Amino acid sequence: xxxxxxxxxxxxxxxxxxxxxxxxxxxxxxxxxxxxxxxxxxxxxxxxxxxxxxxxxxxxxxxxxxxxxxxxxxxxxxxxxxxxxxxxxxxxxxxxxxxxxxxxxxxxxxxxxxxxxxxxxxxxxxxxxxxxxxxxxxxxxxxxxxxxxxxxxxxxxxxxxxxxxxxxxxxxxxxxxxxxxxxxxxxxxxxxxxxxxxxxxxxxxxxxxxxxxxxxxxxxxxxx
Numbered sequence: 001x002x003x004x005x006x007x008x009x010x011x012x013x014x015x016x017x018x019x020x021x022x023x024x025x026x027x028x029x030x031x032x033x034x035x036x037x038x039x040x041x042x043x044x045x046x047x048x049x050x051x052x053x054x055x056x057x058x059x060x061x062x063x064x065x066x067x068x069x070x071x072x073x074x075x076x077x078x079x080x081x082x083x084x085x086x087x088x089x090x091x092x093x094x095x096x097x098x099x100x101x102x103x104x105x106x107x108x109x110x111x112x113x114x115x116x117x118x119x120x121x122x123x124x125x126x127x128x129x130x131x132x133x134x135x136x137x138x139x140x141x142x143x144x145x146x147x148x149x150x151x152x153x154x155x156x157x158x159x160x161x162x163x164x165x166x167x168x169x170x171x172x173x174x175x176x177x178x179x180x181x182x183x184x185x186x187x188x189x190x191x192x193x194x195x196x197x198x199x200x201x202x203x204x205x206x207x208x209x210x211x212x213x214x215x216x217x218x219x220x221x222x223x224x
Contacts, residue, residue: 050080
């Protein structure tokens with residue numbers, strides 16, 4: 001899987017780029033800038049999937065105490081923060097010509113920024129290492145469970161409160177043309193393969209680092 005997934009992800013990303021620039025029509029109102037949508041949406045959705053993975057893995061670590069779940073939570077959080085950062089940046093680039101501002105305190109944007117700060121705090125806690133490796137893992141696991149409370153707020157913000165942020169299917173953006181819908185679905189799937197590739201490789205890397213750390217702590221033999 002570690003060999004096949006990168007190839008599938010690369011093929012999917014190349015296909016999505018072709019569809020974005022040569023297949024999906026140019027939106028009449030926003031023009032060419034609207035094509036950022038096909039990158040912005042997968043980044044946002046898979047960042048939420050990352051934080052859901054943090055929630056599940058953290059809960060499993062608190063229940064079973066297996067370090068593998070802690071490593072999975074760490075890997076998912078690192079990827080989620082990266083994707084959320086890119087989603088905020090791409091959203092600002094999209095908003096500037098459309099809303100005439102880089103940022104507005106819209107419910108969707110505000111809850112996303114709060115989420116970003118929460119999970120950045122999670123990573124900072126890991127770097128501090130409170131109470132040793134095991135203590136830091138337990139503290140981060142508790143935070144990983146509690147932090148997920150903000151994720152549903154991000155997902156439903158544009159639907160539940162007055163928001164200028166468009167929704168994908170219906171709502172403020174209306175429907176999508178068939179070509180646009182096919183492009184966005186394939187883009188989401190391609191980013192999903194890329195996300196899974198990053199998650200597996202980073203989790204494996206953390207596991208190998210833990211093994212090396214354990215070996216380095218073993219007493220060295222004095223026999224020659």
